[in-house]
Amino acid sequence: MGPLIVNEIISQNTNFFLAFIIGIGFGFVLESSGFSSSRKLAGMFYGYDTVVLKVFFTAAIVAMLGMLFMSLFNWIDLDLVYINPTYLWSTIIGGAIMGAGFITGGFCPGTSFCAASIGKIDAMFFIGGMFLGVFLFAEAYPLLEDFYKGSFKGIPTLSEAMGLKDGIVVLGIIVAALGMFWVGEWAEKKFPQKEY
């Protein structure tokens, strides 16, 4: 049955239309959870507001479990779903640069669009910077290409890399997430900040 587009149950244009609808849901959830505020997002790194942790890991768990169950019921063929490939070093260095961008800019790309959409001027400047950053990468691409395409490790899942079953790994992640939620709730009480 799923994914609908790969199995040609819907057309390419329907797929684009549904992308728009999915985007509305994505944007609505992010904004209503408080991801349009850089103050709330950055709170994650000082402990005063751990909404990022709670939303991010709850979503990841729901999606992981949902994928496992949908696959179990034969509703979706996991072999036809896009799995992000693993390029070890470009992911590590790219991730570190993004982390630096997160703590200085207070947004990530998706949240910056949400914030700009409700009128946050700082988010509009972040988006301007982001376009510039993408352009700089494009211009520097000849220098970076070998590094960017190097250390390719295939398309492993975490469970394959650990040599464990999917269900066991997901269970481990759920337990870890519950532990982190507990720490998050504790941190919010320990490091309170006034709203501004």
Added chain:
Amino acid sequence: MSKSENPTKKMRYINPYLGGVLLGIVLLAANFISGRGLGASGAAKSTIVATVNTVAPGHAENTAFFKEYNESHPEGPMKAWLVFQMLGVIVGAFISGAVFNRLKFKVEHSPKITSRRRIIFAVIGGILFGFGSQLGRGCTSGSALSGMAVMSLGGFISMAFIFGTAFVLAWFFRKNWI
């Protein structure tokens, strides 16, 4: 409504765990319908490629990055799943802002810093995130969250290094936030 009597009173945010469940369902829908996860930085890339194609077509033809992208997207850079999804994000966030009474032009910053400082740091952060998301093949949405949802090893690495680096650097930028 009480809005006019008390203009400072804002609607509160939804419960974060409820938000997480809803976001997980949206992510599942994307995988079920389109066989892929959510994203954001990919739409920025499409926009940059489209802009360069229009403004400097000669440059786009002679530069490896644009050439590779255009060859792999014969229908044009803007006819991409993520572009339509991001247009939806802008609409969805606006609807939420309207429903919860949060539509307002402002520079949000700590009372300890100026708007100017906040904006300078926002631009720097944007440049870093834009660059890093290209090197890392996706941002917090496309690589970390969506990657984790399909159990991609790369997704977990991406998540660990985005959040890990931000934690490590938090002390140096504390004046901006606390």
